[in-house]
Amino acid sequence: xxxxxxxxxxxxxxxxxxxxxxxxxxxxxxxxxxxxxxxxxxxxxxxxxxxxxxxxxxxxxxxxxxxxxxxxxxxxxxxxxxxxxxxxxxxxxxxxxxxxxxxxxxxxxxxxxxxxxxxxxxxxxxxxxxxxxxxxxxxxxxxxxxxxxx
Numbered sequence: 224x225x226x227x228x229x230x231x232x233x234x235x236x237x238x239x240x241x242x243x244x245x246x247x248x249x250x251x252x253x254x255x256x257x258x259x260x261x262x263x264x265x266x267x268x269x270x271x272x273x274x275x276x277x278x279x280x281x282x283x284x285x286x287x288x289x290x291x292x293x294x295x296x297x298x299x300x301x302x303x304x305x306x307x308x309x310x311x312x313x314x315x316x317x318x319x320x321x322x323x324x325x326x327x328x329x330x331x332x333x334x335x336x337x338x339x340x341x342x343x344x345x346x347x348x349x350x351x352x353x354x355x356x357x358x359x360x361x362x363x364x365x366x367x368x369x370x371x372x373x
Contacts, residue, residue, distance in 0.1 A: 230304060234268040235311045236277035237363060239370055240290055240318045242326060245350035247286060248359070249332070252345045260360025261351075265313070274314035282318060286332050286348050290318040296369040301362040315366040326350065 240247035240263075251259040266281040268274055275292050282290050296315040303309045320326060333345035351358070356367050 230302065230308050230310045233309050233311055234274070235265055235313045236268050236274045236281060237263060237265040237313050237315045237366075238278040238282045238290070238318050239263060239296070239316065239367070240282060240286075240288060240320065241293075241353070241370060242320055242350065244353055246353055246356045247282075247288065247326075247348065248351045248356075249286070249346040249348040252331070252333075252347060261358045262360060263363050265363065268314070275316065278314070278316045278318065284334070285346070287330075288326065289321040291321055293317040293319050294371070296366040299362070299365045301365070303361070311362075313362070313365070315369070317370055 238247075246263065248261050248263055250256055250261055264278070264282040264285045266277065266285070268277040272280075275295075278292065279290055282288055294317050296317055299313050299315065301311045301313055303311055329347060329349040331345055332348050333343060335343045353367075353370065357364060359367070
């Protein structure tokens with residue numbers, strides 16, 4: 224899996240929320256795009272939580288959107304070194320919106336009290352056409368080919 228035996232393994236859930244041929248993405252407002260890139264909702268699977276529960280929670284926390292899992296897309300491993308001394312075991316899911324209300328085109332979301340501590344964080348969310356989803360950073364695009372556009 225990796226040539227770095229000192230890296231710890233962290234379980235993550237990654238959500239591809241698809242709506243009308245577009246993918247929910249975001250960029251951090253106070254971190255340069257060169258450092259954080261374009262991302263999809265994702266985060267650590269908490270103890271006692273299933274990957275499916277984690278991805279729904281992460282999408283809600285990071286974007287405010289209520290979703291449901293359409294299907295699991297598989298698991299990949301991503302070496303985050305040298306950014307962090309971690310290997311991410313990423314569980315990928317396709318999700319859809321629960322609500323029939325048309326989503327906003329672009330909005331600000333964030334965490335007033337991030338789980339890792341520190342200052343409040345905000346990011347800008349928007350809907351990217353699926354054909355532009357290749358711009359995702361840090362291996363987040365690993366399972367895009369598995370999507371079934373709705």
